[in-house]
Amino acid sequence: MKKVTITDIAKLTGYSIKTVSRVINNEPNVREETRRKILRVIEEHNYSVNLLAKALRNSETRTVILFIDRRRGKYWNEWHDLMLKSFMVKLKERGYKVIISPSSGEEMINNDADGFHLLKSGLADGAIMFDVISNDCRVNYLRANNIPFVIIGKDKDFNDTAFVDLDNYLVGYIGAEYLIKKGYKNIVLFLGPKVFNVNRERAKGFEDACKKHNTAHSIYYGLSTIKEVYKMTHILLERAVVDSFFISGDDKALGAYRAIREKALKIPENVAVLGIDNLPSSEYMYPPLTSIDQNVEKFSEKAVNLLIEMMHSKKKSPQRIILTPKIVERQSV
Amino acid sequence: MKKVTITDIAKLTGYSIKTVSRVINNEPNVREETRRKILRVIEEHNYSVNLLAKALRNSETRTVILFIDRRRGKYWNEWHDLMLKSFMVKLKERGYKVIISPSSGEEMINNDADGFHLLKSGLADGAIMFDVISNDCRVNYLRANNIPFVIIGKDKDFNDTAFVDLDNYLVGYIGAEYLIKKGYKNIVLFLGPKVFNVNRERAKGFEDACKKHNTAHSIYYGLSTIKEVYKMTHILLERAVVDSFFISGDDKALGAYRAIREKALKIPENVAVLGIDNLPSSEYMYPPLTSIDQNVEKFSEKAVNLLIEMMHSKKKSPQRIILTPKIVERQSV
DNA sequence: CTGAAAGCGCTTACAG
DNA sequence: CTGAAAGCGCTTACAG
Numbered sequence: 001m002k003k004v005t006i007t008d009i010a011k012l013t014g015y016s017i018k019t020v021s022r023v024i025n026n027e028p029n030v031r032e033e034t035r036r037k038i039l040r041v042i043e044e045h046n047y048s049v050n051l052l053a054k055a056l057r058n059s060e061t062r063t064v065i066l067f068i069d070r071r072r073g074k075y076w077n078e079w080h081d082l083m084l085k086s087f088m089v090k091l092k093e094r095g096y097k098v099i100i101s102p103s104s105g106e107e108m109i110n111n112d113a114d115g116f117h118l119l120k121s122g123l124a125d126g127a128i129m130f131d132v133i134s135n136d137c138r139v140n141y142l143r144a145n146n147i148p149f150v151i152i153g154k155d156k157d158f159n160d161t162a163f164v165d166l167d168n169y170l171v172g173y174i175g176a177e178y179l180i181k182k183g184y185k186n187i188v189l190f191l192g193p194k195v196f197n198v199n200r201e202r203a204k205g206f207e208d209a210c211k212k213h214n215t216a217h218s219i220y221y222g223l224s225t226i227k228e229v230y231k232m233t234h235i236l237l238e239r240a241v242v243d244s245f246f247i248s249g250d251d252k253a254l255g256a257y258r259a260i261r262e263k264a265l266k267i268p269e270n271v272a273v274l275g276i277d278n279l280p281s282s283e284y285m286y287p288p289l290t291s292i293d294q295n296v297e298k299f300s301e302k303a304v305n306l307l308i309e310m311m312h313s314k315k316k317s318p319q320r321i322i323l324t325p326k327i328v329e330r331q332s333v
Numbered sequence: 334m335k336k337v338t339i340t341d342i343a344k345l346t347g348y349s350i351k352t353v354s355r356v357i358n359n360e361p362n363v364r365e366e367t368r369r370k371i372l373r374v375i376e377e378h379n380y381s382v383n384l385l386a387k388a389l390r391n392s393e394t395r396t397v398i399l400f401i402d403r404r405r406g407k408y409w410n411e412w413h414d415l416m417l418k419s420f421m422v423k424l425k426e427r428g429y430k431v432i433i434s435p436s437s438g439e440e441m442i443n444n445d446a447d448g449f450h451l452l453k454s455g456l457a458d459g460a461i462m463f464d465v466i467s468n469d470c471r472v473n474y475l476r477a478n479n480i481p482f483v484i485i486g487k488d489k490d491f492n493d494t495a496f497v498d499l500d501n502y503l504v505g506y507i508g509a510e511y512l513i514k515k516g517y518k519n520i521v522l523f524l525g526p527k528v529f530n531v532n533r534e535r536a537k538g539f540e541d542a543c544k545k546h547n548t549a550h551s552i553y554y555g556l557s558t559i560k561e562v563y564k565m566t567h568i569l570l571e572r573a574v575v576d577s578f579f580i581s582g583d584d585k586a587l588g589a590y591r592a593i594r595e596k597a598l599k600i601p602e603n604v605a606v607l608g609i610d611n612l613p614s615s616e617y618m619y620p621p622l623t624s625i626d627q628n629v630e631k632f633s634e635k636a637v638n639l640l641i642e643m644m645h646s647k648k649k650s651p652q653r654i655i656l657t658p659k660i661v662e663r664q665s666v
Numbered sequence: 667c668t669g670a671a672a673g674c675g676c677t678t679a680c681a682g
Numbered sequence: 683c684t685g686a687a688a689g690c691g692c693t694t695a696c697a698g
Contacts, residue, residue, distance in 0.1 A: 003455065003675095005674090006675065007675075007676095016684065016685045016686075017686095018677085018685055019683085019685075021677065022683095029684080034683080049676080050675050051455065052388050052454070052456060052674090052675080053389055053690090056385045056676075057676050057678080057689085076418060078411075081414040097451060098432065099430060099431065099433075101431075102422065118384065121383050122336065122385055122691095123384045123385060145379075254614055257619065258619065281587055284563065284588055338692085339691065340692095348669090350669085350670095350692080350693095351669055351670085351694095352668060355668090367667080382691085385692090386674090386690070386692040386693090387692055389676090389692075390691085390692050390693045455675095
């Protein structure tokens with residue numbers, strides 16, 4: 001069954017390709033009767049525009065690529081899931097298709113399936129980038145080629161790129177202060193891989209607050225899974241000095257909860273746990289997790305608006321939006 | 334900055350478009366020296382193939398669409414996230430790009446951003462469909478137009494479609510039997526929306542097992558969020574006859590856990606909770622959740638293999654793969 | 667080993 | 683209100 005094309009419709013109706021094209025695109029200057037006739041034939045033959053051909057002609061695809069770091073999904077956590085869904089709903093509302101590409105900023109894969117390659121070859125109009133690292137090869141390339149993109153996170157390398165970010169320094173800072181004010185004296189911060197800017201910023205804010213208040217503290221990088229957090233919590237509780245865990249990613253807090261219970265300690269009486277992300281499920285943990293919220297909906301809304309603006313205007317006016325984190329108090333601290 | 338095309342490279346090197354094309358596609362019959370020369374110019378000018386044009390010519394896009402039900406993500410749960418990631422990794426390994434489209438089977442949206450429309454217009458070679466309903470409009474269309482697709486779930490409407498599914502009848506059946514054998518006497522099953530085939534099948538298996546063993550039971554549909562499960566658990570515990578909750582979707586079990594605790598009841602001594610999905614976090618719940626596993630990796634692997642086979646052969650040989658669920662015993666029953 | 671021509675399905679000026 | 687021609691960037695026969 002061959003696909004029916006605009007030429008077929010033209011032949012079938014006796015009109016020219018151009019007239020059919022006018023009807024399809026709802027352009028003026030077509031007699032009402034002609035329009036009706038053509039529409040009927042289109043309907044009958046179940047014709048629909050070949051987006052490929054259209055995009056080739058217009059050099060506009062109405063597609064956006066979302067880059068998320070690969071590592072086989074290891075670093076792709078529940079916050080990413082939440083953001084993803086939010087982006088997809090919002091972009092679709094605005095008439096954009098979404099391609100998701102697991103690519104990292106560390107190396108450029110020369111593979112037709114790599115989202116990076118898609119952008120080079122004109123299969124998308126713009127990009128949203130997660131998990132940016134220093135000297136990110138994707139950023140370098142997109143910037144050099146004038147392809148519109150918005151970074152989720154800060155960009156330290158250039159000052160002419162657009163980004164939306166949570167104030168991650170502040171996340172670390174207010175988290176530490178909150179624990180300190182509640183009377184905890186030995187705080188541990190668990191973070192994901194050190195390559196990601198976000199983690200280094202949280203660490204900085206955390207450290208500054210602890211130093212200011214002269215509080216014992218330590219930082220552990222590279223804890224990406226619930227299991228790793230579980231094991232590390234056990235190890236640290238062995239030493240019996242830590243009295244509070246500050247965990248980047250609520251989804252991993254469950255690992256700490258379990259280790260703490262296994263040591264027969266009580267949350268928050270003996271040990272506090274403070275999360276980051278404020279996931280929907282955190283409220284249902286036992287005890288309900290106190291966490292630092294980052295308003296996913298607002299985050300994605302800002303990024304989508306920014307990107308669409310950039311794709312339309314094509315002029316460079318890099319905006320940088322910083323969102324403020326907020327502690328949501330529950331019962332784990 | 335205009336994008337450099339194959340014509341530019343041809344002019345720049347003095348060779349014909351065709352020869353350049355040969356080099357790009359690694360075809361034989363090019364003198365080594367010619368190849369080197371052309372490759373150098375390609376490199377210098379940062380040329381890359383326009384996938385749009387290539388796809389138009391080849392009528393192959395190497396793209397697969399993943400359909401997930403919309404409803405603003407309400408029914409899109411953690412199991413979907415897991416499957417999604419698994420699909421993306423596997424499809425990428427095979428050289429396919431992934432477009433994710435939140436579309437439901439209930440209505441056909443006439444919007445360029447709807448994944449459904451993308452398929453009609455040749456922007457993808459095949460599709461994987463989640464959350465299929467009876468008389469699903471996407472299935473009807475794809476089938477009528479000979480577009481390769483694999484359903485995640487059973488198809489009751491046609492017998493010439495391909496699908497991979499968990500044996501959901503068995504899920505309901507073994508879940509109920511497991512609870513009954515552990516001595517529970519009044520079982521409640523929580524399910525998502527009734528429109529989805531998967532939920533109706535689980536209900537059927539559950540009911541059959543309960544009837545066989547003459548056990549008191551009831552089924553509640555439309556529980557899609559952790560909050561809804563939380564509230565409903567409270568309501569049912571009020572009546573104080575229910576002694577076990579069988580919950581479709583581990584991520585929602587946390588809601589039941591909380592309600593049970595708030596009634597000062599113990600899991601599993603007073604009330605049992607049995608989940609479905611066996612999510613990574615279930616092991617870390619308190620108490621660790623007993624759940625029915627469905628092997629996400631195997632699931633997606635089968636579906637990807639099936640789809641790729643169909644896209645290549647183009648011949649109709651609908652395969653139907655049924656996976657067997659397995660109870661993973663932990664401490665909540 | 668290399669190339670000129672035709673065409674994938676559409677739209678953009680331009681002409682009538 | 684309608685249409686013929688050119689072209690988007692590529693590949694597929696075909697010819698030499």
